[in-house]
Amino acid sequence: MSSNLLDAASGHADVLVSAALTHAKALPLAGWFDFSWGGDMSAIDLNEWVSGVISQQPVVGFFQWFFIIYFLVLCTIYLLLEMVAISYIKNYMDNRSLNVLPRAYKKYFRPISVLVPAFNEMGSIVQTVQSLLRLNYPEFEIIVINDGSTDDTLGQLRMAFDLQPFAEAYRDRLKTMPVRQVYNSRRYANLRVIDKENGGKSDSLNAGINLARYPLYCCMDADSILLPESLLLLAKPFLEDTNTVAAGGTVRILNDC
Structure with missing residues (x-):
């Protein structure tokens, strides 16, 4: 039952x-x-x-593992990118600290002598020197070397910047063509002009180095114009690494091109 x-x-x-x-x-x-x-x-x-x-379990298991591996790979990539970004941010912040030096630590910038060799540059030399006088840098001097110009390059400089002859003593460390006269500007204490016999660009630069008062030299062409922050940018490598021996810039076309 x-x-x-x-x-x-x-x-x-x-x-x-x-x-x-x-x-x-x-x-x-x-x-x-x-x-x-x-x-x-x-x-x-x-x-x-x-x-x-x-x-259906094998199919479900396959997709489960697929998405698990996918998210693990994705998270690993994000982690690596974050590590790289942290490194770049650190370098950026270290370099950014140099941007406040012109205001807070001017004494750490090494003085610079700007050397401008000129040969028959009467059409542009005044504009070039005027742009150099507006450079944003704690301490610098401008030395224009008139390399025996056959035009009125020297006359344009004397008239524009009120130059007067000055009997300056200097060491003839580098052999150059004879120097005729050294001029100082009555209007700008950091501007000097050397009048010498023609010897070429390298000879003119050597004459400028002989009369330079500062440890760093910035050599440029007479038909070029520097931006106001150019010397600050050039000085950065010397602040970051005391073993730096030279720094350069980029030349761009002016004339509204």
Whole structure:
């Protein structure tokens, strides 16, 4: 009798399950149930659904590992980029501290002698010197070397900057063509002009070095113009590394080109 009761209970349970479940669909990738009321689902159908879910496990596992590896690689790349960015930011902040030196630590800038050899430059020499006088730098001097010009280069300089002859003593460390006269400006204490016999650009620069008072030399052409911050930029490498022996700049076309 007990066996009959168990069979009846089992059959009753099957009826309840059949009445409660209409259908159960397995979404292949997610494995969710989708229930609705209005039909029957036998135990055989349920077994088939379970088998379908189990058969999808390798696919689900593949996509799970794919996304895990993807996010690990992505996070690693972000971490490396942040490390590189931190290094660049540190270098930027270290260099940025030099930007306040002109205001707070002017004494750390080494004085510069700007040497300007000129040969037949009467059309541009005055404009060049005027631009040099406006340079933003704590301490510098301008030495124009008139290399035996056959035009009125020297006359233009004397008239524009009120030059007067000056008997200046200097050491003839580098051999050059004879120096005729040295001029000082009455209007600008840091401007001098050397008048010498023609010997070429290198000879003129040597004459300028002989008369230079400062340890750093900036050599430029007479038809060029420096930007107001040029000397500050050139002086930076000497502040950052005491072993620096030379620094250069970039030449760009003027004349509104």
